[in-house]
Amino acid sequence: xxxIPLSISDLTVAYHRKPVIWDxxxxxxxxxxxxxxxxxxxxxSTLLKACLDLIPVTSGRVEFFxxxxxxxxxxVAYVPQRESVDWDFPILxxxxxxxxxxxxxxxxxxxxxxxLQTAQAALDRVGIGDLANRQISQLSGGQQQRVFLARxxxxxxxxxxxxxxxxxxxxxxxxxxxxxxxQMKTDGKxxxxxxxDLQTVRDYFDYVILLxxxxxxxxxxxxxxxxxxxxxxxxxxxxxxxxxxEAMRRREIKT
Amino acid sequence: MIASNDWLWELDxxxxxxxxxxxxxxxxxxxFLVLRKTSMLGDAISHAVLPGLAAAFLITGSxxxxxxxxxxxLVGIFTAAMxxxxxxxxxxxxxxxxxVVFTSLFALGLVMIVRAADTVDLDPGCVLxxxxxxxxxxxxxxxxxxxxxxxxxxxxxxxxxxxFVIAFFKELRLTSFDTFYADTVGFASRRVHYLxxxxxxxxxxxxxxxxxxxLVVAMFIVPPAAAxxxxxxLSVMILISAVLGTVSxxxxxxxxxxxxxxxxxxxxxTAGMIxxxxxxxxxxxxxxxxxxxxxxxxxxxxRLELSILRDDVLAFLFRLQERTPxxxxxxxxxxxxxxxxxxxxxxxxxxxxxxxxxxxxxxxYRLSSTGNQSAVNLVRAHRLWEQYLVDQTGMDSxxxxxxxxxxxxxxxxxIRDDLERETQYPKSDPHGSPIPKxxx
Numbered sequence: 001x002x003x004i005p006l007s008i009s010d011l012t013v014a015y016h017r018k019p020v021i022w023d024x025x026x027x028x029x030x031x032x033x034x035x036x037x038x039x040x041x042x043x044x045s046t047l048l049k050a051c052l053d054l055i056p057v058t059s060g061r062v063e064f065f066x067x068x069x070x071x072x073x074x075x076v077a078y079v080p081q082r083e084s085v086d087w088d089f090p091i092l093x094x095x096x097x098x099x100x101x102x103x104x105x106x107x108x109x110x111x112x113x114x115x116l117q118t119a120q121a122a123l124d125r126v127g128i129g130d131l132a133n134r135q136i137s138q139l140s141g142g143q144q145q146r147v148f149l150a151r152x153x154x155x156x157x158x159x160x161x162x163x164x165x166x167x168x169x170x171x172x173x174x175x176x177x178x179x180x181x182x183q184m185k186t187d188g189k190x191x192x193x194x195x196x197d198l199q200t201v202r203d204y205f206d207y208v209i210l211l212x213x214x215x216x217x218x219x220x221x222x223x224x225x226x227x228x229x230x231x232x233x234x235x236x237x238x239x240x241x242x243x244x245x246e247a248m249r250r251r252e253i254k255t
Numbered sequence: 256m257i258a259s260n261d262w263l264w265e266l267d268x269x270x271x272x273x274x275x276x277x278x279x280x281x282x283x284x285x286x287f288l289v290l291r292k293t294s295m296l297g298d299a300i301s302h303a304v305l306p307g308l309a310a311a312f313l314i315t316g317s318x319x320x321x322x323x324x325x326x327x328x329l330v331g332i333f334t335a336a337m338x339x340x341x342x343x344x345x346x347x348x349x350x351x352x353x354x355v356v357f358t359s360l361f362a363l364g365l366v367m368i369v370r371a372a373d374t375v376d377l378d379p380g381c382v383l384x385x386x387x388x389x390x391x392x393x394x395x396x397x398x399x400x401x402x403x404x405x406x407x408x409x410x411x412x413x414x415x416x417x418x419f420v421i422a423f424f425k426e427l428r429l430t431s432f433d434t435f436y437a438d439t440v441g442f443a444s445r446r447v448h449y450l451x452x453x454x455x456x457x458x459x460x461x462x463x464x465x466x467x468x469x470l471v472v473a474m475f476i477v478p479p480a481a482a483x484x485x486x487x488x489l490s491v492m493i494l495i496s497a498v499l500g501t502v503s504x505x506x507x508x509x510x511x512x513x514x515x516x517x518x519x520x521x522x523x524x525t526a527g528m529i530x531x532x533x534x535x536x537x538x539x540x541x542x543x544x545x546x547x548x549x550x551x552x553x554x555x556x557x558r559l560e561l562s563i564l565r566d567d568v569l570a571f572l573f574r575l576q577e578r579t580p581x582x583x584x585x586x587x588x589x590x591x592x593x594x595x596x597x598x599x600x601x602x603x604x605x606x607x608x609x610x611x612x613x614x615x616x617x618x619x620y621r622l623s624s625t626g627n628q629s630a631v632n633l634v635r636a637h638r639l640w641e642q643y644l645v646d647q648t649g650m651d652s653x654x655x656x657x658x659x660x661x662x663x664x665x666x667x668x669x670i671r672d673d674l675e676r677e678t679q680y681p682k683s684d685p686h687g688s689p690i691p692k693x694x695x
Contacts, residue, residue, distance in 0.1 A: 054435050078439040085433045089290065090489045099429050103440040108422050135487040155440070 003030050004066065005159040005190040006051065011060030013043070013050045019213065020046045024060070026209060026218050028159075031188045033181050035195040035205035035221075039234050042212045044194045045081065048161050052078055064159065074103065077157035079148050081164050087137050093147050094119050094132040100154035122150035127176050142173030149177060160184065160191040167196060178204055201225055262513050269391045269403050271508045274529050276409035277462040278500030281474035282482075283416040284454050286493050289479040290431045295350060296335065297475040299357035300452060301459035301468045303334040305364025305382065308460065313371055320408055324457055331456020332449055334360065385467035385526045387508075405465055412461040419454055420493065423447065428489055466526040473530035474500060481537040484544035503533040563664050565603050566633050567593050569612065570663075572622045573630035577688075585619035631694040636666035638684035638691075639674040645685045646678050652685040668693065 004027050011024040021043035028034055036044050049055045051062045053069050064072045077100070097119035098111050105111060123129045126146040131139060136147065145165055152160055165177050181204065184191055192209075195201060201208060201221065208225050210216040210233040217229040288297045307330030311322040334356055341352035368382070394401040420427065430437040430444040437444040455475070462471040482496035507529030512522045542549050571593060575582050584592075590600040604620055607613045612626030622630055640659040644650045650658075666674070671693065675681075683689050 049435065052435075052439050054438055073439070073441050076439070078436060080433065080435055084435065086290075086292070089432050090483065090487050090492050091428065091432060092488075095428075096432070099433070099436065099440070102425060102429055102442060105425070107426065107442075109425075111425060137487075151436075 004028065005030050005064065006192065007063045007066075008051065009061050011047075011050060011062060012058045013046050013055065014058045019058070021050070021211075021213055024211075024215055026215055028190060028192060029207065030190055031185060032190055032207045033185055033205045034190070034192045034207040034209060035201050036192060036209045036211055037195055037198065037201060037233070038211035038216075042233075044211055045163050047211065048078070048163055048192070048194065052076070052161065074155070075158045077152040077155040077160050079152045079160065079162040079165055082141065082145050082148060082167065084163075087139075087144060089136065091136055092132070093128070093134050093136055093139060093143075094123060096136060096147050097122055097132075097150045097154060100151040103155070118154050119150070122153045123147070125153060126150045126180065127172075140170065142169040145169050145173055146176060149180065153180070158189055160189065160193075162191060162193045164194045164196065166193075166200075198230070262509075266391045267508065267512065269406060270387055270525060271505055273387055273390045273403070273405050273409060273465050274504030274508055274525065275501045276406065276413050277465050277471070278474050278478065278504045278529070278533075279497045280409060280413040280416045280458050281462060281471060282478040282496040282500040283413075283420050283493065284451060284458055285475035286420075286479040286482070286489075286496055287427050287431050287451055288455065288475055289483060290489075293349075294476045294480075295353050296338065296452070297455055297459075298472045299338065299353040300331045300334050300455050301463075301471050301475070303357045303360035303364075304330050304456050304459050304463070305361050305468065306330060306367055307364075307456075308463070309364050309367035309371065313367065320404075324460055327460035328453050328456050330360065331452055331459070334456075335449060335452040381467065382463070383467045383469055384524060385463065385465045385470065387465040387525045390465065408461050409465070412458055416454055416458060419450075423450070424490075427451070466529065470526045470530045473533055477530075477533040477537050478503065481533075481540035484540040484547060499533070499536050503536055504529050507532040561599065561603065564593075564595055564599055565607065566664055567595070568600065568603050568607070569622065569626060569630040570633045570637065572613070572620065573627065573634050576621060576627075583616050583619040583621050588619065628694040631691045632668075632671065633663055635691050635693065636671050636674070637663040638688060639671060639678060639681075640666070641684045641686070642678045642681050642690070643674050655685065 006026075006028040008027075009025050012022040013020050014022075024047060036047065038044055046055065050057050051069070062069065064076055069076070094116060095111075098115050100122075101111070101115045101118060105115060120129060120132055123132050123146075126149050128139075128143050128146050128150075131143060136144060139147065149162075149165060152162070166174055169177070181191055181193070185206075193205070195204070202225065205221055207219065208221050209218045210224065210229050212233045212235070216233045217224045285297060288294050304327040307326035307328075308323050311326030315322045337356045338349065338352050341347065341355060342349050345352060347355075365382075390403045390405045393404045395404050395407060396402075397407070426437075426442055426447050429440075429442055430447045434444045437447075458475075459468060459471050462474065466474065478496040478499040479492065481499050482492045485495055486492050508525045510532060511525040511528035515522050540548075543551065545551055568589060571589060572584060575584055586597070586601055586604060589595075589604065590597045593600065604613065607626065608615055608620065611623055612629065613620045614623045637659045640662045641652075641655045644655045644658055645652055675690075681690055
C-alpha cells in the first residue's frame with residue numbers, strides 16, 4: 001500500500017463548527033492525473049490545504065506514500081491559488097521559482113548560482129525563460145501561474161497538488177500546463193488538480209473526484225464523470241445554462 | 256549651514272547618532288511589517304510593551320536594560336499571539352483584534368506606571384515621545400571615550416536586527432510572500448513571524464527611551480513604505496529604507512535644533528521632527544517615484560496628450576489641404592478648429608516647423624512634403640477605422656467619428672493593413688472621403 005501517493009480517510013474540516021468538508025475518503029492511484037471538480041464553496045481548496053496540514057483538521061487521517069506528511073514533505077509539491085499572494089511583492093520571477101529549492105538549500109544558507117540555474121531551467125520548461133528577471137507584477141496572469149508551476153517543478157516531487165492552475169489563464173498557458181501534466185504522467189508522477197472547466201475534464205484527467213462537501217464520486221473519468229454524478233455534485237442544478245454561465249465567468253476573467 | 260553655538264558635535268553628534276540607530280534598526284524589521292501588510296502590528300506591539308516595561312521596572316526597581324528587554328519581548332510575543340487568537344476565535348478582522356489587544360495592554364501599562372510614579376522616576380510623557388535630547392547625559396566609559404548608554408543599546412539592537420535580516424533574508428522573503436507555500440516546503444512561517452515580532456518588540460523598547468513609543472511606529476513604517484515606491488528589489492528596498500531613515504534623523508534633528516534658531520524661534524522636539532521629516536520624505540516618494548509617482552505620471556500623461564495633439568494638427572492640415580490645396584492655416588484657426596489649448600497648439604506648430612513637417616507662410620502654416628507623408632497615414636488610419644466600425648459593428652455613420660478619432664492614434668502599419676484587408680480594400684470611408692494610399 002505504500003506506493004499510494006495520497007490516501008485520505010474520514011477527513012473532516014470545520015470552521016466555527018460548521019463543516020466545510022466531511023468524511024472524505026479517497027485513495028489516489030500512482031501515476032494518474034486527478035481532477036477535483038465541484039461547485040464554488042464545495043471545499044476543494046480546503047481539501048488540499050487540510051491534506052498539507054495548512055489548516056486545522058477536525059478529524060481524519062491523511063497519508064502520503066504511506067507516511068505522515070512531515071516525513072515525506074520532499075516528495076510533495078503544492079501550487080497555491082494564484083490570488084493567494086500579493087503580486088506587487090518586490091521580487092523577480094526567478095527568485096520566486098528558486099523558493100522551490102529553499103528546502104534543499106536549508107535554513108540560513110543563501111541561494112547560489114547553481115540554484116538560480118535550476119530555476120532558470122524550470123522557467124524555460126514552462127516557456128517563459130525570457131521573463132526570469134521581470135518583477136512579478138509585470139507578468140500577465142497566465143505567466144504568473146507558470147511561475148508558480150515552475151516553482152513546484154524544481155521541487156522534483158512525486159506528487160503535485162495544484163489549486164486551480166487553469167483559472168483565468170490564457171490559451172497558451174493552458175496548453176503549456178497540459179503539456180507539463182502529460183510529461184509528469186509519463187515520468188510516473190501524480191498530480192491532483194482542482195479544476196473548474198467541466199468541458200475539459202475528459203481531455204485532461206484520467207481520474208476524477210467529484211466533491212461537494214463530501215465525495216460524491218471518485219474514480220476513472222470514464223466510469224465516474226457521468227451526467228448523473230454531476231447532477232448530484234452540483235445539487236441537480238447543473239443545466240446547460242449553468243455550464244454556459246460558468247464558461248462565461250471564466251472568459252470574463254481571461255480578458 | 257550649522258550655527259556653531261547652537262550645534263555642539265559633542266552633544267548633537269550623539270543625539271543624531273541615536274536618531275540614526277533608531278531609524279535603521281526600526282526600518283530593518285519594518286520592511287517586513289510593511290510587506291506582510293501587518294504594519295499595524297508594529298504599532299500594536301510598540302504600545303503593548305508598556306506593561307512589560309512597567310512590570311520589569313516594578314519588580315527590579317531599576318531602569319536596567321536587560322529585565323526591560325525581557326519583559327517587553329514577552330509582551331510583544333503575547334500581543335502577536337493574542338491578536339491571532341482573537342482574530343481566529345472572535346470572528347473579528349485583524350485590525351479590530353489588534354485594536355482590542357494593544358489598547359488594553361497600553362492602558363494596563365499606563366495604570367501600572369501611574370501607580371508606581373510615587374516611588375519611582377518614570378514619566379508618562381516620556382513614554383509618548385521619548386527624550387532623545389537627554390542622550391549625551393547618561394554615559395558609560397568605553398576605553399577612553401564616554402559613550403552614551405542609549406548609543407550602546409541602540410547599536411547592539413541595530414547589529415542584532417541587521418544580523419537577523421541577513422541570516423534570515425531567504426526565510427523572511429519566503430514567508431512574507433507566500434505563507435502557505437512556506438509551510439509546505441518546511442519553513443514554519445509561524446516561527447519566523449514570532450521571531451520577527453520579538454525583534455519588533457525589542458526594537459520598540461530600545462527606541463522607546465529616545466523617540467517614545469508612538470514615534471517609533473513612524474520609523475518602523477514610513478521609511479520602508481517610501482522605499483517600496485522607489486524600487487522593485489527587496490534588498491534594495493531595505494537599503495533605501497535605512498538610508499531614508501538616516502536622512503530623516505539627520506535633517507530631523509537639525510530642523511528641531513538649528514533651523515528654528517536661524518529663523519528666530521526656540522528649538523523644538525527632535526523625535527517629533529524626525530517623524531515629521533520622514534513623513535515629508537514619504538510624500539516626496541509618492542510625488543516622484545518613477546513608476547507610480549504623481550509627477551512622472553503627469554509627465555507621461557502630458558507627453559501622450561502632446562503626441563495626440565500633434566497627430567490631430569497634422570491630420571487637420573491634411574484635410575484642409577485636401578479641400579483647398581493652396582490653403583494656409585493660422586494658429587488661431589488651428590486651435591479653434593481642434594478646440595485645443597492655444598498654448599499647446601503654439602508649441603506643436605513651432606516644434607513641427609523646426610522638425611520640417613510644417614512650413615510657415617504669410618497667412619499661417621501648411622504641411623511640408625515630409626509632414627504630408629506622416630499625415631497621410633494618420634488620415635488613412637482614421638478613415639479605415641470608420642469603415643471598419645460601420646462594416647463590422649454596424650454602427651451609425653454619424654457616431655463613428657469620435658471612436659475613430661481615438662483609435663487612429665494606435666494604428667501602426669500592421670493594423671492599417673489588417674483594417675484594409677478586413678474592410679475589403681475600400682476606396683472611400685463611410686462619409687465618402689477618399690482613403691489615401693499608405694505612404695512610406
